[in-house]
Amino acid sequence: MKSISELHHQAVALINKKAYIDAHPLLVSIVKQDPRHADAYFLLGIINMEIGQAEKAVKLIEKARGLDTDNEREYLVYLLKAHSLTRNRQQVERLEADFSQTPTHEPLMLDTVGVALSTVGMHREAMPYYQQAIDLDGDKESYHYNYGIAAKFLGQFDKARQAFEKAIELNPHYVKAYFALTELSEPASHLLPVLHDLLKQPRNVDEQLHLAHAIAKEYEKQSRYQDAFNILTEYKQRTFDKLKYDQAAEEKLFEALHTKAQIPLQGSGCQSNQAIFVVGMPRSGTTLMERILSSHSMVCSGEELHDFAIAVKACSTSSSPRLLDTNVLEQAYQSQWAKIGEHYIARTAALAKSCPRFVDKLPFNFLYLDLIRRALPNAKIICMLRNPLDTCIGNFRQLFSLQNPFTAYSLDLDRTAEYYARFHRWIHEFDSLGHPNFRIVSYEDLVSRPEAQIRSILDFCHLPWQAQCLQIENNQAPVSTASKVQVREPINARSVGRWRRYQPHTDKIQAFFDRQGISTS
Template sequence: MNTIKQLHRLAQEAINHRDYVKGHRYCVEIIQQNPQHGDSYFLLAMINVELGQINKAIQLIQKALEYSASIEYYAHLCKCYALQGNMSQALASISHVTIDQVSDPLTLDTLGVALSRVGAHQKALAFFEKAMSLNPNNAAFFYNYGVSSKFAGLFTQARQAFETAIRLKPDHYQAHFALSDLGKVSQDDNHIERLEKLLAISSEPDGVLHLGHALAKEYEALGQHQKAFAMLQKSKSTKLSSIDYQFSQDVELFAKSRLLIENTNNTIHGCDANAPIFVMGMPRSGTTLVERILSNHSHVDSCGELQDFGIAVKELTRTSSVKVLDVETLSASKHIDMRALGQRYMQKTAAIRGTAPRFVDKLPFNFFYIGLIKQALPNAKIILLQRNPMDTCIGNFRQLFTINSPYYAYAFDLLTIGRFYAEFYRLGQYWQTQHSNNVLFLNYEQLVQEPEQQIRQLLQFCELDWQEQCLHVETNQAPVSTASKVQVRDPINTSSIGRWRKYGAATSALQQFFDEQNIPY
């Protein structure tokens, strides 16, 4: 019979070789011999993280912490909560750790990644800097440092970090894309030759996707839009063929969302809080711009794309499915206490809100929850962005979203994006017929063409007084953790209107689809 020490070593080796079946068995054997062996629970948690079972991983790390207050355990607990989008719990977990306590570079990097995921980019930078100083040859540390630098608006610093990551690991495809995404590409200063050579020898779908998007960015910068579109089409189709995605799943979500109307059987009034301002809409429709406008007001804090409302729904429904947002959970939500839902959301966001009386939650896909938000938080404001469908769809097609998120799987094919937009369009039309006094439908084109008039109406809707600085988003110094991290640091402008026309005949099938759907563009 193996000793606990031998089993522990075997478990670590098995997990390092991704043999999770053996690793799990060894950990269970240890726990049978010693139920208080904290690291076995932690190793089981790491197995569950790799398998996508984040809730189970959190429970196991909490069990491990009962027997050992390990900094590494707290780091991974913070990371797990960050993966869920549970910002308040992530920050609570990291409160047990100070940077001076941590000397292991990997743990420092884990903490930095977790902080970056919850939008605490300035805090994350310090952890990455210490990790890099302890191990200056790890490309991942420099890449992660660059990502947080970019979100914090430190673009020169980000560029240097990505170049260092590429020098240390020439095929670091995420760093290649991140560097191209920073812009400032010209005929005399670009990375096209390097990217084309690397793409020619790449076969892994995620690598092809990143490199394809990087090349498309640089082709576009040189005015080669047809070439950019072809590159996107090729690289995205490679990724799409590697995943299991059915558009019918999204159709079911939209259908279920339309049924989340006022529940006349619920006699309990929702939570009275009036602090939240929800900004939502299709990705790439201007939600970040609206957030920057509002958060430049002295009475409004920016909280970024919060997952907290969806997580609160998931917790109260107690559905067993892995996804936070799915048909099963939306179906079960009609039975939960709406006041409890509103209160749970406010509790979850308490740790990340500032001192201002109002805050913005700008998760685009919160539009699936409009019916629940109206019941749970009847005094909250909801702003639904609407943008030209062609520009919206091209914007989604051009964007490299979180690649393994189930919620962005629609974005690998342009016509599928159009079908998704059509569902969103019909959902918006449905809510317009409800004449809700706490829902504002805001047109992106009107906003950028008539900024002062539209912003005055926006602030009035949100019951905020007029402040001149709301016109000048370029003065907003808050970090940006979205796809718009570079653009929104410019003044409000109309440069993105009609961008879709640059792609010419490549958009003809999408135009025909919208014509058939009677959706004006």
């Protein structure tokens, strides 16, 4: 039988190779032999973080901290990271305050803290950590990349560009830095030959998608829309063919939403009115609405919060690995509504420190409309609705994370149209229930008549008129969504009708929407 020391050494080596499944039983064996072996718990926490079990990681690393104070610094940093993955901003703020009390000269720790802060939307607070990491080790390309991403979210585009260019200088094969560079509005056509060469080399699916999207962005800047569409189609289809897209489960979830929404209201939820939910399909104007609302002196931005989904999952008894599926939904309707609402308000309490109201702008919260109605009956919900063709093209052109279970449809334009149709039917059926705190807002109406629309929206939210809500370009809050460049500009209608650039590729889905009775005009 191997000694604990041998098992520990072997487990560390496997984790460094990302062989998490192989490392796990070795660490379990250590814990069985020595239930007080702190580093075994810590490494089990690291494994759980890597496989997406952040809540388990939190408990394991907390256990390690309770057993060993010699490695407190390292354990603290990774506990902070684990809490960021659960989107627990309060805990991240608390642990960062503890970390900041003692200076460190370890660049990886500093960068890890920065990433954790960025994960919960604290990009401004993350910047000094990235800078310190760079000052200590300027040859690490990922430190420059992370700095650039935060700078981009903060609207500091020159700093972002310089950081991405430095990352590429240090590592000419750093695919994500190329993509990030092309996301900036200025043309970078000199990169096209390099991007094509990189795409010819053996790449994993994620890197291929990043490169294809980077090339497409540069084609679009040259008005080569057919070329952009074609390269996206080629590489998205390759990915879609390899992906296990469960359309039946998707349809089943939407049908369950319709069925559950008909259940009569029973009990009372949490009476807080702090949250203003902004929902809708991605690329439908949700970020624009968030910028309008967060320009108000009484409202701050929480950006894209996952806290309501986490509260629902925590208060249900579902053992499903997913945040939302039919099983989670079934269990949620057997939960106490006030408990879900209170859990959500507790998780978002840090946002209420500076403003009485906050915006929760997670587009896919439209899947939770009825749960929000029951758990937080006084919360306002604004649902953005945009022309289906513009929305579908916008989703198809967007690079979503392959780990996001809700966006697999976007790899195929036909599937995207079908998803939009389900979304369209669901929000209109929910609207027919007459919830007084729910409102559908047309993106086209908003950008064509901004003052009249914004006055009406503020009135709906019980907020007094403030002219600065019209000047979103003056809003200095970070933006970490796909619209991070556009929303630094004044409200405009330039994106209306953008789908026409991609004809005739849109003809098939336009005919589909006509058959569905969904207007495309």
